[in-house]
Amino acid sequence: MKKKPLSTPKASALDVSALESQALSKLNAGQYKEAIELYKALLKNANKADWRQALARCYLQRALGFATKGMIKEAVVLWENYAQYAEPPYQAFDHYVSWLLQTNNMVKVKTCLGQLSAQQLDEQYPDLAGLLGLLIITGKITCPELLPADSVFMKHLIFAQDALNADKNNKLEDLEQALQKLPFRSAFRDFRTLMKAALLITESVEQAQMLLAKIPADSPYQQAGKLLLAMTHQGTTLVNELAQFTPSQIKVVETAKNFNKKQIELLDIVTKQKDRLSDKTKFNLVLQYKVLLDTDLAQHYCWAALSTYPAGKRDYTKHFGALNDFDDWRLKALACEHDRDFHSSEYYWNQGIAVLKKQGSEGAFKIALIMRHVAKHQETPEEGINWLIDSLDHDPDDRDSYVQILRYYERQTQEIDTYKEWLDKSINKFPNDVELLALAIKAAVRNKAFKKATNFAQDLLKIDPVNTFAKQVLFTSHLAHARKLIKSKKFHLVEKEIQQAEKITLSKRYQMQAQLMRGFLVLLSEDKNRGEQLIKEALQKYNDGVFNAHFYVMMEALLINFPMAPLLKIVPPLAKNLVLSQQEIIQLTQQIQQYADADTANKALLHKALEKVKSVIKQSIKSTLGEETLLTLCQCLDAIGHFELIRVCVKIAQPIWNKPIWMYYRAYSEANGKPGKCSSINNFRLQASLKEAQDQNDMRTVSLIGNFLDQYHQSRRPFGLNIFDSLFGNDDDDDDEYEDYDDDDDDEEPIEILFGHLPESLFDKIVVKTTDLIKKSPPDRLIKIIAADYLPNDKTLILRLSNDFDLLFAFLMLKAADDLGINTNVTAAKIIKVFSDKATSKPKSFPFF
């Protein structure tokens, strides 16, 4: 767009004053362009010195401004305009000379240099002097005769040239003498530093680097310093630095580094496009310049690069020989894992395992390791455990696999027999393993096999004499046995059990329990009064308060199957409106936990005992308790499945602390611990809490909510991918039906049966193509296409296609795969068979055919 010309005021005497004021205002505001026009107009009226000076100032400022923007030619013209209106000595003359140099205007440069005085060169224009020095000694300009002969600059120029000549003639002494003559304030100061660094570079790289660091960033020798510094580097650092230099500069470094032709070729490529080199280019460069590399290194690089550049396989084979079959699959599997595509990686690992199996026992260990590795990436723990179990066929001595398998089955309450089987196997295999013995003890306690638990605990204590868990088990086992003897009235044997329990060194609390048991024994078998006295003394030492004493007596009465009432008379009665202190709640929690840990059957008794005192507990929970105390109580109540009291805890805790863990306990207790009973609203709340817990890095809560939600979704899993299922819906509350579903292997979807073996990437490709086909054509057209390609003259099947979308979808997937040229091993006959089997094994409630 054409700019509107500035209006030039007419020469009116009345306006001059206003014009001058306007011009001054523009000048002061830094609006030099407008000011120039105004002053030029003023000067047409009168050639006033003030206006000329002001105009000159405007031109100078404009020139400097343009130079700052890199518009050097404009800067030159503006400075020359400035010089027309200014009086000598001119300002920024050194800048002007520098701009002339940059615009390669050597005629004007020489004129200017002839005008320079010694004082200007030596004192006023140090930057210009430095630059001129560099240009003269490098022969870029030849003008020494124009410069003032009496200047210090000229003297120093001679010293610098002497130094260069001495260097050329290999006269080190003369060189050093010449350099010494260049003082700190010389225009050749940085030349001196640079040359000293160059002299040192072959002897001490570090000292040369230290010297080079002294060259200021704005020195004309800075770039030469950078080049010299680059010469001190090597490897990747050198390559990265060279990428910032010009080709002629790189050439100097290449000469100094004595690179060979191949190195120079490679360097040229990588410095030109280092950050833009594709995987393919890098791969090919390594092959092309493999002579520069250690062959193993080149081979390893190319092998690794195949994971991101699989097309290089042919060239790889040509240069390094065929890829080992196993490595080929392994590489593909690792590449998939790198992309977090574990489904495809599993496929490739399976191919690798097939290769290893051909190697017989040699490959067995690798197979086992692969199976354990694949196990880690399974979607469900069950699948992972199956891989681990299979791995033991190839390496039966892996203790960790046994432990993981046991830990899994330990959690599967419906798999008790399998757990026992694996426990026996593990203990037989590793009879002295502390962890396995501990698991065996737990299992024995759970099964009320106290004798067995005692034996395992004793075995464990032989290996680890201070194992607290084993000691606790032994102690509990003795007391449980004592109770059993009391119940069967074999009182004469009870004291022995109590004494054995007392021999086990545990905390004082355990000793008190033994004393209490003795009290019960005496009360029931010998002397009621002495028994009561013993119980009272023990409870006093226990010092857990009246409430906990009550609770303890209730539990013991229940455990020995004795009426509570007479025993409760021994302890003081509970006060009305009793509220427990935080300490009493903590002690109660410990008591409950201890009984729960000792025997799973105790849970029912704990519920009975708690039923009698829950009003006190509820009242106490409502009083001020710490979050930690409430949380511990919740965990303990969770262990015995007392959801009513958990709900009370949550009601108090959630409004105060509003944390994900409390949302979890709320949803968990409202569903009575059954994820399948969780409400939809709580499901959404839990999902929000899960995210919050993840953000807060609260991994414990993440795990709790995650497991709960997994089970929730599992319980709501639809019966199949068949779109018709959704039409009829599922009865979400019917757990048994889901269990039936889970146990029925035949319920695998036809699409899964037919195409499930494919790697995820191929499967996805086929699905995308299938979706494209569906989008492009209406159903009747699709059926015609399928019929023409796969079902000629089969009218029954064509009719089935129009009634069964899944069947049509399967055929469309086959068509998509064929179009894509993917060999799936699926045929039309196979599809028909799978769908026929399906229809026979599980007839739909809707008459499809």
Next chain:
Amino acid sequence: MKTPYEILEVSEQATDSEIKQAYLQKVKLNPPDRDHEKFQQIHGAYETIKNVISRENFALFNYPKADFDALLEQVFITGPVLMNANIFQALLRASIDDNTFMPGNSKKTTV
């Protein structure tokens, strides 16, 4: 990126005890209170190759890294710098942009 073998400076054929020796030696020189990061690196390397199983796991499941920079490192490892009057003068000349007569490698000024 160094491999655990390179970190501990042991060969890929080293035995368990050789690896342990190398590890202890390295830890002695780099105790955790001096340079925790370095110590972690050494410890991590040891854990990765300390026994047959861990070494085999590393060999099987370590994602191969095609490290182009490592190759450049090897290709451009050079001997001492050659420096003489010709190179020095060439260096000085190359430091000046022929178009602008200014030191550096700046692009030609837009005029």
